[in-house]
Amino acid sequence: MRTTTMLGLTTALTLAASAFAAGADTIKIAFIDPLSGPFAGTGTNGLHQYEFAAEELVNKKGGVLDGDMFEIVGFDNKISPKESLIQLQVAIDQGIRYIAQGNSSGVANALTEAINKHNRRNPDDRVLFLNYSAVDPALTNDKCNFWHFRFDANADIKMDALTDSIVSNDAIEKVYIIGQDYSFGKAVAAAAVKYLGEKAPEIEVVGNELHPIGKVKDFTPYSRKIVASEADAVITGNWGADMVGLGKSVLENGFTGPIYTYYAAADGITAAFGDAGVGSLRLVAEGQLNPPPNDRASEYIQAFKAKYPDGNLSQARITNVIEMLAKAINEAGTAEDVVPVAYALAGMEHESLWGGNLMMRESDHQLIQNVHIMEHTDDVVHDHDNSGFGVKVVKTVEMAAADSPTTCKMRRP
């Protein structure tokens, strides 16, 4: 009796195992971003967008290769570079080959270095780094490597577009720059000073300062300085709670000019500003939601909102990551070996879901795409935070900075 049971069990197990092997594999993508703590909102919403994009753009269309499905696995890095490296190791140990990360360039800098080292030492299980949001220019310049791909326009490219917009506004004579005290905040400040100096030396930078990231309770003292400096415009790279805190405080304390930002939309930010932000908040970003670029994009947004009623399509570029990765895996004919996938990604051209073309520049793995200046307004079709407010494109730079120089010297395997 006992032997029969054992035999039966073994057979069942073998059958199950072989059925699993014969069926399609899953290609796992590790999503390493903050899923707890002050920036959890941004991280979780990003995870949902990845899951939705993988499901909608790849899995529902039959997957990649011969039916392999994408699976997104979330890892909480608590926005700490140290924690991220631990999570990276966990992901690699689980056999994951694709690492997606975006929040904080500090984390991205640590990851790209660790991945480069790992790939050099372990040629058999190399991984790719899909950076969808960290925009420190160094990542595609001095610190570039073959395994890192950036899908967002970097801080320099965005600042180039943003300063164009400032220069074309004659009312702006004095500018105040403020940001979070880490590599990205510093990169924004440096780029702003550089581009303003080149394009309009007559514009005066009346303030340039950094504040601790994620730790400021009350931005009032900073707002006082900004108002007292008589600045006509504010430039900030702040995101998450720091963006809401700074923006609301500046507006409450009597500032009336435009606030040029990188990330002042969605994740509760749009709702928190509401009416107060109209006429002041300007955003430089990729991915056009309003006016809707095409029907496919509108359908995608509606389907996403149907699945996540409280979510936001705040990072349009995530669909580009998923689509381009799927395309590259199909071209390479394998998902196991990331080297041919990386070669397929480098130089790839793709038509974005959000309109316009995308080109992954071979020299530094920086995605070249349309960059928009957007406005916080209630005149939108697709709002953020279900607030009735959203961002609308007011100006577009086609294929921004396509021929910008890079200091990247990449070693290819």
Next chain:
Amino acid sequence: MDLILVNLIDGLVTGLLLFMLSAGLTLIFSMMGVLNFAHASFYMLGAYFAFQISLYMGFWMGLLIAPLVVGVLGAGVERYGLRRVHQYGHVPELIFTFGLALLIEEVVQFIWGKNQMPYATPEVLQFTAFSIAGNSIPAYKIFMIFISVAIFVGLLYILTRTRVGMIIQAALTYPKTVEALGHNVPLIFMGVFGVGTALAGVAGVIAGPVLGTFPGMAFVLGSIVFVTIVIGGLGSLWGALVASLLIGWITTFSKAYNLRMEDLLTWLGFTKPEPIWDSAWRDMWSITSPQIADILPYILMVLILIFRPYGLFGKRDA
């Protein structure tokens, strides 16, 4: 000069807000001898409850009801949680409140999600009260000042002038004697815990719209509240007030003015090493006051602990 006045007002607002949190914490500490790690979490609950109530009944009902709910919750935590853990000593109590803080944060995220809530100041107060040299002081800030001052005066009156206050004060020092005189000391403890957490709730209700209502709000304020009561002296209401205002003004002023370490060191007679970017002292020379504003209270706490371990107004030896 005008800016000094503006910063004085801003610092006052920050300080008074801190006071509302630390007042409850310091009362609870002096009574039970236990630091309530979950105190800032009750502040967060106050903000979230008020936000939820404001959706249906407006801001003012939120201001009225939310602290009551938080206070009842706090009293419940004392009655059914802390009182049971109390018999095992202080360490289990600490761990209990610490766990409670984590639990509350998770529950808040579970119910309201991780994003910031669109909790706004009431429309009647959305105007500029007055402005000083182009710096507008929002009416809401003035309202915050009034509420906090009213609470301080009320607390002081109850604690020093009423019979209830006298019994509370007696129960703090001689609980056994007070019990022998026929007073229900556990009930007093529960009441004080409830009032303390309700105060944190009030702070949450009025700070939520300005400082943001998000799951990280307890964490951001948590440690500074402890610093406040250590500086002020554990268990002292006046100490909590003075320390809160001190911290409010110190952080506000050091953020508002770009004092540079370079100037200070040069004034002290040091010469700047050249080239600065190659020097081991580079970070030391390039520090500005806004950068270190948020750690100044901690430095102050360390100094207080060294030179006056029982705090500015504390009575007992730590």
